[in-house]
Amino acid sequence: MDSFDYVVVGAGTAGCVVASRLSEDAGTSVLLLEAGGSDRTLWIQLPIGYGRTFFDKKINWMYDTEADPGLNGRSSYWPRGRVIGGSGSINAMVYVRGQKEDFDGWRDLGNPGWGFADVLPYFRKSEDHDGGETRFHGAGGPMHVTDISARVHPLCGLFVNAAGQLGFPATTDFNGPEGDGVGIYQINTARGLRASTANAFLRPALRRRNLKLETGALATRILFDGARASGLAYLRGGQEVTVTARREVILCGGAINSPQLLQLSGIGDPADLAAAGVATRQALAGVGKNLQDHLAVSYFYRSSRPTLNDQLRPLAGKIRAGLRYLIDRGGPLSMSVNQGGGFVRSRPDLARPDLQLYFSPVSYTETPVSERKLLNPDPFSAFLLSFNACRPTSRGRLRILSADPHRHPSITPNYLSTDQDLADALAGSKLLRRLAATSPLADIITGEIKPGPEIRTDAELLADFRDRADTVYHPVGTCAMGPDPRNAVVDARLLVHGFSGLRVIDASVFPTLTSGNTNAPTVMVAEKGAEMVRQDR
Ligand SMILES: Cc1cc2nc3c(=O)[nH]c(=O)nc-3n(C[C@H](O)[C@H](O)[C@H](O)COP(=O)(O)OP(=O)(O)OC[C@H]3O[C@@H](n4cnc5c(N)ncnc54)[C@H](O)[C@@H]3O)c2cc1C
Numbered sequence: 001m002d003s004f005d006y007v008v009v010g011a012g013t014a015g016c017v018v019a020s021r022l023s024e025d026a027g028t029s030v031l032l033l034e035a036g037g038s039d040r041t042l043w044i045q046l047p048i049g050y051g052r053t054f055f056d057k058k059i060n061w062m063y064d065t066e067a068d069p070g071l072n073g074r075s076s077y078w079p080r081g082r083v084i085g086g087s088g089s090i091n092a093m094v095y096v097r098g099q100k101e102d103f104d105g106w107r108d109l110g111n112p113g114w115g116f117a118d119v120l121p122y123f124r125k126s127e128d129h130d131g132g133e134t135r136f137h138g139a140g141g142p143m144h145v146t147d148i149s150a151r152v153h154p155l156c157g158l159f160v161n162a163a164g165q166l167g168f169p170a171t172t173d174f175n176g177p178e179g180d181g182v183g184i185y186q187i188n189t190a191r192g193l194r195a196s197t198a199n200a201f202l203r204p205a206l207r208r209r210n211l212k213l214e215t216g217a218l219a220t221r222i223l224f225d226g227a228r229a230s231g232l233a234y235l236r237g238g239q240e241v242t243v244t245a246r247r248e249v250i251l252c253g254g255a256i257n258s259p260q261l262l263q264l265s266g267i268g269d270p271a272d273l274a275a276a277g278v279a280t281r282q283a284l285a286g287v288g289k290n291l292q293d294h295l296a297v298s299y300f301y302r303s304s305r306p307t308l309n310d311q312l313r314p315l316a317g318k319i320r321a322g323l324r325y326l327i328d329r330g331g332p333l334s335m336s337v338n339q340g341g342g343f344v345r346s347r348p349d350l351a352r353p354d355l356q357l358y359f360s361p362v363s364y365t366e367t368p369v370s371e372r373k374l375l376n377p378d379p380f381s382a383f384l385l386s387f388n389a390c391r392p393t394s395r396g397r398l399r400i401l402s403a404d405p406h407r408h409p410s411i412t413p414n415y416l417s418t419d420q421d422l423a424d425a426l427a428g429s430k431l432l433r434r435l436a437a438t439s440p441l442a443d444i445i446t447g448e449i450k451p452g453p454e455i456r457t458d459a460e461l462l463a464d465f466r467d468r469a470d471t472v473y474h475p476v477g478t479c480a481m482g483p484d485p486r487n488a489v490v491d492a493r494l495l496v497h498g499f500s501g502l503r504v505i506d507a508s509v510f511p512t513l514t515s516g517n518t519n520a521p522t523v524m525v526a527e528k529g530a531e532m533v534r535q536d537r
Contacts, residue, residue: 006022007231010034010086012253014086020197027210032213034216035218037083039083039084048375059089061256064078092336097521143201146186146195163344179343192325192329192333253506258508268287285487286487296472297386307362309379358384359385363383387428387431387432474513
């Protein structure tokens, strides 16, 4: 049996950082296992390709949740990357860290070392920011953060100005001292290509001889020596392989797969395990619980001014955009479609923003959702406004349905199951309408396509939200960090309660969902987690 100091499961956003940092110690050997394969494809590396990878089963786990009463019985489609780079290879690249209070909240839940002042150095460490080094930003780190504000579609300016009319300040940096307000999102790209952690961290680290990457390797079971994780079983080419971990097994499988692997290994709620036919090794009721996600709805508007639809829909426009990209790696192909956005208060008396906004100068009302190809927008000028509540209070869960590692777990989001989340859904819907009715955005709107003017009352707005809202792809919390093994899965050093040599380092350990997008905080967790592993050697 092969043996390594560390066996890391999952070469996603977190796993690429963890494996890269651990292999900086030349005397340490690291095996990184990834169920998927190569990320060297055009549609992963080209920023606009994001829409193409959305339904590509070669690189995507393609989960469907259980039918959710909060969504009028609809199930929600949850793409997750099954490829080197993980979900960071198929995401929209928006770089947002979250609010200071998010991390102070993690600390106050009994997790010393996770307050904002504690985690800021790890955000900075990973970062190579366009604006150079400041108190808030890092320079020279592996992952590039690009400021696209000078290059976004001109309609973004109208969005920012209309929000200003409503009293929401403009900000140039959601990750700086003034994260509050509206502006242009920074994104993870470098020289016009996606800056996933696979590109930024893993690729350079693979030159080291002490780091081995195996693709097409599906981890199926953690091996134990008493209460110590001693290795891992995985399937590769239809064969079961076992490997010894001399120091630690580190799970970086993400918010769906890390709890799944714990449950497959007999760690979880005994009732869930028994129902799936898996013997309980250790009861840990929090595994798969505490599932949190952002839920957004989009409002679509026809525009009297050209939008990205006019640039990307016609063949001549596609060719122009392609040429532009080839010349200087610029233009619409080099960016995400989520260009403008913000963090705003639905009521002025709130202590901090409670809604996240998106402004995308593009629309897809006539493209079947199942295609979602960003290069095929609507054949008329239009754009969209979206929002989600920053901190949903609904909690879902996931559990394995059988001992078969290939079978998708059952995911129950329980969206909109609290009064607070319903109130936020209504407040946000009304805010989008107010924005659209405010100059200068209002001056170019020639009609609301969706939900449409016939949706007017609170009850109609809420019914529309339940009918159309969908995930923003930010599931977290299913192996939550916390001091109490009755509900938490890992402690503040990310060690699984009750075991040694077993850590979880990925988005599943967030005790609460951060107020914004989840990739940057996952990188931070991975930086800090890797450092704790090295300290504990
Ligand atoms: C469509 C989409 C758009 C998004 N847009 C944004 C955005 O614009 N900005 C933002 O901040 N966030 C965004 N996110 C969210 C962000 O990408 C995730 O929060 C982040 O990637 C989570 O990182 P992770 O390391 O926890 O999991 P992942 O990156 O999903 O990595 C998990 C890895 O583990 C592998 N794996 C899982 N199980 C096994 C197993 N049993 N054996 C071997 N390997 C395994 C997976 O294949 C995967 O590579 C988006 C996500 C999606 C899906």
